[in-house]
Amino acid sequence: GESVYQQLGEKEGISAIVEEMLYRVGGDERIVHHFDGVDIVHVHEQITLQVCDVVGGPCEYKGETMQVSHEGMGVTHADFNALVEHLIAAMEKHEVPVAAQNQLLAALAPMYEDIVQE
Numbered sequence: 001g002e003s004v005y006q007q008l009g010e011k012e013g014i015s016a017i018v019e020e021m022l023y024r025v026g027g028d029e030r031i032v033h034h035f036d037g038v039d040i041v042h043v044h045e046q047i048t049l050q051v052c053d054v055v056g057g058p059c060e061y062k063g064e065t066m067q068v069s070h071e072g073m074g075v076t077h078a079d080f081n082a083l084v085e086h087l088i089a090a091m092e093k094h095e096v097p098v099a100a101q102n103q104l105l106a107a108l109a110p111m112y113e114d115i116v117q118e
């Protein structure tokens with residue numbers, strides 16, 4: 001069968017999914033304030049590389065650690081869930097099979113502790 005990386009549409013699909021997620025975040029009043037003044041092109045590139053990397057794709061994430069890049073931001077449990085909600089919506093839009101969606105979410109879950117500060 002297809003790998004999770006393939007089911008996400010490889011690098012191109014992952015880039016489109018992350019773009020869709022960030023677009024939805026941009027319209028979400030609950031969390032958009034965290035992104036004020038942020039270089040969103042850079043964040044898009046880095047999250048794309050990171051997702052590609054964690055699902056075993058041919059990418060190497062060399063950006064900041066999740067702890068350093070989210071330090072002092074005050075990301076709450078609810079904020080984290082809101083972003084994940086947008087990621088799921090983006091994967092749905094791109095017709096990623098639910099089992100592959102869940103495998104990506106499971107691969108990101110360990111980052112929770114480094115991102116959320118409450």
Ligand code: HEM
Nearest residue numbers: 031034035038043046047050063064069075079080083108
């Ligand atoms: C699984 C969840 C998340 C992942 C995988 C993730 C991943 C990343 C990555 C890879 C970067 C770029 C790091 C770098 O510059 O090298 C980043 C930056 C950032 N993230 Fe997240 N993030 C997550 C959750 C969140 C949440 C919930 C928020 C706020 C609601 C958030 C807000 C930000 C902001 C504002 C930046 C830009 C920081 C800056 O450039 O100053 N992230 N994130």
